[in-house]
Amino acid sequence: MFALIVESRIPKISYLLRISKRFRHYYRNMDCPELLPPATVRGMTELHRAEFQKRIQIPRLQVPESQVQRVIPLVKKLLLKMEHLHPVRSVESGREILLHPLSVKNWQSLPTEALAEQQVTEDNFCHAELELNYENWSANEILKSVLPANEEGLSSFSRIGHIVHLNLRDHLLPYKQLIGEVLRDKLPNCRTVVNKASTIDNTYRNFQLELICGEAEYQVETKENGIPFEFDFSKVYWNPRLSTEHERIVKLLQPGDVLYDVFAGVGPFSVPAAKKRCHVLANDLNPVSFDWLQHNAKRNKCLPQIRMYNKDGREFILQELREDLLQRWRAAATTPTAYSIHITMNLPAMAVEFLDAFRGLYTAEELAELPEDLNYPQVHVYSFAKGEDTKTLVRQLVESNLGSVLESELQGISFVRNVAPNKDMYRVSFKLTRQLLTTPKQALRKRAAEEQDDISEAVTKVKCV
Numbered sequence: 100m101f102a103l104i105v106e107s108r109i110p111k112i113s114y115l116l117r118i119s120k121r122f123r124h125y126y127r128n129m130d131c132p133e134l135l136p137p138a139t140v141r142g143m144t145e146l147h148r149a150e151f152q153k154r155i156q157i158p159r160l161q162v163p164e165s166q167v168q169r170v171i172p173l174v175k176k177l178l179l180k181m182e183h184l185h186p187v188r189s190v191e192s193g194r195e196i197l198l199h200p201l202s203v204k205n206w207q208s209l210p211t212e213a214l215a216e217q218q219v220t221e222d223n224f225c226h227a228e229l230e231l232n233y234e235n236w237s238a239n240e241i242l243k244s245v246l247p248a249n250e251e252g253l254s255s256f257s258r259i260g261h262i263v264h265l266n267l268r269d270h271l272l273p274y275k276q277l278i279g280e281v282l283r284d285k286l287p288n289c290r291t292v293v294n295k296a297s298t299i300d301n302t303y304r305n306f307q308l309e310l311i312c313g314e315a316e317y318q319v320e321t322k323e324n325g326i327p328f329e330f331d332f333s334k335v336y337w338n339p340r341l342s343t344e345h346e347r348i349v350k351l352l353q354p355g356d357v358l359y360d361v362f363a364g365v366g367p368f369s370v371p372a373a374k375k376r377c378h379v380l381a382n383d384l385n386p387v388s389f390d391w392l393q394h395n396a397k398r399n400k401c402l403p404q405i406r407m408y409n410k411d412g413r414e415f416i417l418q419e420l421r422e423d424l425l426q427r428w429r430a431a432a433t434t435p436t437a438y439s440i441h442i443t444m445n446l447p448a449m450a451v452e453f454l455d456a457f458r459g460l461y462t463a464e465e466l467a468e469l470p471e472d473l474n475y476p477q478v479h480v481y482s483f484a485k486g487e488d489t490k491t492l493v494r495q496l497v498e499s500n501l502g503s504v505l506e507s508e509l510q511g512i513s514f515v516r517n518v519a520p521n522k523d524m525y526r527v528s529f530k531l532t533r534q535l536l537t538t539p540k541q542a543l544r545k546r547a548a549e550e551q552d553d554i555s556e557a558v559t560k561v562k563c564v
């Protein structure tokens with residue numbers, strides 16, 4: 100008997116699914132003029148939260164407390180959903196269910212038969228006034244209503260711990276204060292909003308920041324690919340858009356592999372690699388980066404796997420990398436090993452200019468005692484390329500700086516990201532060869548001139564095709 104009563108009063112799942120399919124209206128609130136912030140906020144440059152207040156007529160069902168759990172599944176897809184607004188509210192007569200004004204124009208818009216089975220009739224339905232405020236809209240909705248309608252809005256920003264980092268176009272600069280306040284109000288855990296003040300052209304590649312809202316507190320704690328990092332964002336380089344690229348490289352590495360990270364920053368390649376039990380030599384010229392690199396290695400408990408240096412990348416290649424690699428090759432001559440060796444060079448504005456440091460890194464005599472098929476490192480050098488055919492240009496850049504045409508040793512040219520119109524960032528991966536590592540610079544320079552002619556000719560051919 101009890102089971103029967105339950106069955107007759109609670110709609111079956113299959114029936115509910117059929118009903119909800121029939122009434123499956125997905126409306127974005129921004130498609131409904133009534134649900135937008137008042138039109139008067141357009142063009143506001145100082146944030147006046149009170150000016151967002153408005154009153155609108157909203158359809159609703161009023162049902163007794165005892166019915167509400169059975170009625171909600173029937174109108175679930177039709178509920179009014181806005182920030183800080185619960186669509187089911189207590190009223191004197193029981194509960195009131197707020198419905199979306201685009202999907203529910205009148206009683207006939209509702210699943211009337213199913214509602215009638217729950218003793219809900221047209222008498223339970225009405226339109227009544229609802230007050231909306233600044234808190235009911237998301238940052239995106241607020242900014243879309245305020246910023247110029249006919250120009251590009253705020254398309255993207257980066258989050259680094261509690262900091263929001265903007266790169267505002269000129270036409271949005273008059274709104275920067277307002278944008279900052281809206282983001283700080285609306286984004287969870289956001290305490291500081293900064294705008295990129297100029298292009299990154301300083302040595303240490305850290306962004307020049309302009310504080311537009313919140314605390315001038317730049318020491319952040321963030322996670323990349325599950326690994327915690329801490330640093331002072333105003334003094335070091337950190338770009339969350341590179342997290343996938345960092346992950347790609349770290350995935351190439353196996354425990355026991357070797358990584359030489361020439362421009363290591365605060366460790367987004369080196370620390371995960373060391374955590375993976377690779378042997379890492381990490382270097383950065385910026386003393387503040389170097390301090391945070393050490394901090395991050397310690398914090399991630401991988402100090403035994405990593406040696407850190409604070410010097411120019413060229414010196415690092417000519418000294419630490421050179422010595423460590425030679426020792427590994429010598430050790431491998433007596434005890435065979437099966438690990439791979441990688442060199443990361445992520446300083447895209449100029450890393451290619453350091454490639455000539457590999458030319459003649461060893462004398463032929465030094466390597467003569469070692470087997471021909473040494474474990475040669477794979478270089479992953481990052482570079483920007485600007486122009487029409489950026490992929491061809493980036494190859495040309497690497498080859499001309501290396502003074503050698505890349506043939507079978509080229510492992511890939513991967514697009515990393517678009518930086519600006521016609522400006523792309525690439526990773527060029529290739530294997531160092533004995534010839535490159537032992538050819539004296541003089542000889543290479545002479546041959547490079549000849550090869551440069553070949554490269555230019557090849558590029559011209561590609562352009563003509």
Ligand SMILES: C[S@@+](CC[C@H](N)C(=O)[O-])C[C@H]1O[C@@H](n2cnc3c(N)ncnc32)[C@H](O)[C@@H]1O
Pocket residue numbers: 302303304335336337338341361362363364365366367368382383384385388410411412413445446447
């Ligand atoms: C684009 S950042 C890359 C940092 C990190 N590898 C990453 O992927 O996020 C380049 C780094 O190179 C460092 N740097 C700039 N010039 C350098 C040089 N001549 N030698 C060594 N490091 C340098 C900067 O301090 C900065 O941390």
